[in-house]
Amino acid sequence: MKLDNLTNRLSELKIEYAKSESMSRHTTFKIGGNADVLIKIKSVSELKQVISITNELEVPRFILGKGSNLLVSDSGIEGAVISLQGIDGIEINGDTIVCGAGASLRSVCIAAQKASLSGLEFAYGIPGTVGGALYMNAGAYGGEMSQVVASATAVDADGNEVKLELSDMKLGYRTSVFKNSNLTITSINMKLQKGDCTEIKNAMDDFFSRRRDKQPLEYPSAGSTFKRPEGYFAGALVEQNNLKGVSVGGAQVSEKHAGFVINTGNATCNDVLSLIEKIKDTVKSADGVDLEPEVIFVGRK
Numbered sequence: 679m680k681l682d683n684l685t686n687r688l689s690e691l692k693i694e695y696a697k698s699e700s701m702s703r704h705t706t707f708k709i710g711g712n713a714d715v716l717i718k719i720k721s722v723s724e725l726k727q728v729i730s731i732t733n734e735l736e737v738p739r740f741i742l743g744k745g746s747n748l749l750v751s752d753s754g755i756e757g758a759v760i761s762l763q764g765i766d767g768i769e770i771n772g773d774t775i776v777c778g779a780g781a782s783l784r785s786v787c788i789a790a791q792k793a794s795l796s797g798l799e800f801a802y803g804i805p806g807t808v809g810g811a812l813y814m815n816a817g818a819y820g821g822e823m824s825q826v827v828a829s830a831t832a833v834d835a836d837g838n839e840v841k842l843e844l845s846d847m848k849l850g851y852r853t854s855v856f857k858n859s860n861l862t863i864t865s866i867n868m869k870l871q872k873g874d875c876t877e878i879k880n881a882m883d884d885f886f887s888r889r890r891d892k893q894p895l896e897y898p899s900a901g902s903t904f905k906r907p908e909g910y911f912a913g914a915l916v917e918q919n920n921l922k923g924v925s926v927g928g929a930q931v932s933e934k935h936a937g938f939v940i941n942t943g944n945a946t947c948n949d950v951l952s953l954i955e956k957i958k959d960t961v962k963s964a965d966g967v968d969l970e971p972e973v974i975f976v977g978r979k
Contacts, residue, residue: 680735681714684758687731694718701750704742706805708898709947710750710977713759720764722864726837732758740976741862743780743810747900751977752947762809765864773870779809779863791882796873797826802882803889809863813856815849819885824849828869835860852905852972894932897940900973903954904937907967913937915961926953
């Protein structure tokens with residue numbers, strides 16, 4: 679009944695949605711059961727309306743970017759999944775880029791390069807949105823979001839806009855204040871440096887070619903499966919325990935890069951979870967190291 683009321687209200691407001699939407703279509707892992715309702719918002723005002731309605735109807739909600747770091751339950755996600763990809767504007771003012779949380783990192787990196795702005799080269803090829811990257815403080819090749827973000831705007835659980843400065847975000851290794859709050863990032867302000875357009879493009883191309891050569895981009899995955907344990911590299915620990923190529927159902931430790939669990943074509947969420955546990959148990963037993971997943975599990979248990 680609550681979901682019927684929700685979709686009726688969304689129809690009245692002409693906010694786009696889909697019922698019983700397979701999350702395998704909305705994650706880079708290509709895994710996951712149905713979301714009860716997937717809502718595709720196109721503006722911050724629509725987001726505020728959806729927050730208000732879901733609060734009123736007591737419908738759970740989950741915020742989705744590009745689903746590049748998610749493992750969704752085979753039983754799907756209860757309530758409303760709210761996609762932010764429609765909030766994707768990009769503006770350049772001098773050495774500053776202001777972009778919507780739903781903008782892809784790739785498109786923002788290209789916009790920066792065309793404007794001869796340096797600092798985001800490391801992010802080229804990371805398959806996520808800017809909002810998701812800030813949420814995780816994503817990084818690669820020595821760079822991370824904390825080095826370029828100046829401020830951000832978010833909406834709280836009551837639909838109020840909140841402005842956060844860099845110091846408010848508590849950005850650490852693959853973490854931020856957003857991971858433990860009800861704040862939904864809506865826009866990000868990044869401060870870059872003027873550089874040479876050609877040199878920036880060359881650096882981006884170099885990072886992307888390294889990523890393509892070393893990572894199993896030909897298979898669906900959620901990127902690096904584990905966080906880097908202090909003093910170690912997760913992929914090296916997995917490899918030295920002869921786990922490359924080990925499978926559970928359709929989930930496999932990549933033979934190209936042991937730090938990745940990939941979907942070979944028909945993996946379920948339970949396949950991936952079982953393989954992750956197998957890896958963790960093996961490494962803990964052999965090396966005494968606790969591997970912590972970087973991939974975020976969401977949905978019904």
